[in-house]
Amino acid sequence: MSTTHYLRERLAELRGPATSPRPLDARALAALAANPGCRRRALLDAAGIDKGAVAQVLGAPAPFGQSQFAFARGHAFEARVKAEECAELLRLLGAPEDSGALLPDLSAAGPEGRTARTRLALAEATSAGRWTLLDHPLLALDVAGSAAYLEPDAVVVAPDGSWTVVEVKSFPILDGSADPVKVGAAARQAAVYVLALERLAGLLEETTGPVRVSHDVLLVCPKDFSNLPTAQFVDVRKQLSVTRRQLTRLTRIEEIAAELPDGTTFDLRWSEDGRTPTRPAPELAAAVEAVPAAYSPECLAACELSFHCRDRSRACGSVESLGRGLRGELGTLTTVEAVLSAALGTDAAGAETADPAVAALRRAAVLRAEALTAGGASCH
Ligand code: SF4
Missing domain, CATH: 3.90.320 (Lambda Exonuclease; Chain A)
Structure with a gap:
């Protein structure tokens, strides 16, 4: 069996045997190119999965697309x-x-x-x-x-x-x-x-x-x-x-598919009249979470799954939800908790650090404390 044929079969399996693929259009491809690190979108789009319907089942529909x-x-x-x-x-x-x-x-x-x-x-x-x-x-x-x-x-x-x-x-x-x-x-x-x-x-x-x-x-x-x-x-x-x-930076689809746990499927199991997805939300959420995402606030204007990914990103305290620019400046600090610990000096680095991001956070924390004290004093 050729790789292309094998991949096509695998993607059909992930989509569900009774579901027709949604064509990947230029708008979706442009959005994919804007976030090449998102394996979740790359896989779901390649498999022709209706991300809007997935978001509906997950209880996080995003007001996205043309009216x-x-x-x-x-x-x-x-x-x-x-x-x-x-x-x-x-x-x-x-x-x-x-x-x-x-x-x-x-x-x-x-x-x-x-x-x-x-x-x-x-x-x-x-x-x-x-x-x-x-x-x-x-x-x-x-x-x-x-x-x-x-x-x-x-x-x-x-x-x-x-x-x-x-x-x-x-x-x-x-x-x-x-x-x-x-x-x-x-x-x-x-x-x-x-x-x-x-x-x-x-x-x-x-x-x-x-x-x-x-x-x-x-x-x-x-x-x-x-x-x-x-x-x-x-x-x-x-x-x-x-x-x-x-x-050219996108990970190959077969590589992403190969890393999924056995039995993963995004099949929405449509009702007989083809109108209602019957797949239980927790099951579908587990399948979606099995593929790594790369959420950033830019997703809100470009992807049907943005509300779901934003909720998950916030729930795990990921700094990605604050935006790519800030994420880049925070260097090795990947969670909001780590950022707060670094700012307050309660992290492993203690008071001494050579990390410019941590030094900047500490400086900002000192300035904030000074401003709050001055504000508090002027109130008396
Ligand atoms: S919303 Fe989620 S799936 Fe869509 S591009 Fe962003 S991270 Fe990827």
């Missing part, structure tokens, strides 16, 4: 942008009206079939040397030994053979500028697509010759308060290099 309203609005806007054979989108890309752009059919069975179809369409379009728009192509990217399938809103091949990612978002561009937080999130997501396209370009090089994958992604948004589309090119070079570096 139904935002989702519907996004779909309606994208349909508008792509109406009349993507004429408006091609115009925003700078294609002339009579470009005769091609819109190849990318439908095929299953993710492998769709990625193969996308690959063929990209190779043909690059050799043809004319405007071609691939609507919702499917790209594969190896992530820590497991295949992730990614679906950009569109990829455009220009007559010079270059490839450009298009992302359609429903947040507005007001007076020429958009919310930088939202643009940043879109850029991180688009960088994942660019990375997958660069890998594909490398594989196709023998057929197509060298291909330039543009690092400027076209971001299409509603203009001001209207529903009219407008677009901006966003340079994603920085996000691309961060994503590339972080993804």
Whole structure:
């Protein structure tokens, strides 16, 4: 049995035999790249486990993800942008009206079939040397030994053979500028697509010759308060290099899976109508806790399990729950208890220490005590 086949079987076992995998999208991959030390997220995402449903069963659902309203609005806007054979989108890309752009059919069975179809369409379009728009192509990217399938809103091949990612978002561009937080999130997501396209370009090089994958992604948004589309090119070079570096730091999925205790499963055991998970919470919590996590407050904006991981991190007094910056400054002190003992000089180091973190904590404790005494004195 090949490693890939074995891993696929193992991940299906962890997910539960009757559960379909949730595809790992670019948004999830960008979040994973932002926290490469979290084995829990890496494993659950690779196995296609619904982390939102897991959080529900654990009694810690996080208000995370798009609302139904935002989702519907996004779909309606994208349909508008792509109406009349993507004429408006091609115009925003700078294609002339009579470009005769091609819109190849990318439908095929299953993710492998769709990625193969996308690959063929990209190779043909690059050799043809004319405007071609691939609507919702499917790209594969190896992530820590497991295949992730990614679906950009569109990829455009220009007559010079270059490839450009298009992302359609429903947040507005007001007076020429958009919310930088939202643009940043879109850029991180688009960088994942660019990375997958660069890998594909490398594989196709023998057929197509060298291909330039543009690092400027076209971001299409509603203009001001209207529903009219407008677009901006966003340079994603920085996000691309961060994503590339972080993804290589992920522990291989088979290694994480191999360390699980025998019999571990994340199967939610859905009821017959597929609506209610019946897995007892303590059992599921034990399975989740069997995989090491790397919680930080940034998880709150990026992961469905954030409330659960935050509770566990606080319960064991871990300094990670205070933020990565502070965690870095505390050096070898990993718990709140150890930090307090160090500050008060009741730890093993006693009064003498060469540890700069401990020295800084003691200094801060002295200053605090002085401030409290002065405050107390002034009250009399
Ligand atoms: S919330 Fe938990 S599982 Fe999700 S990334 Fe953070 S530590 Fe990992």
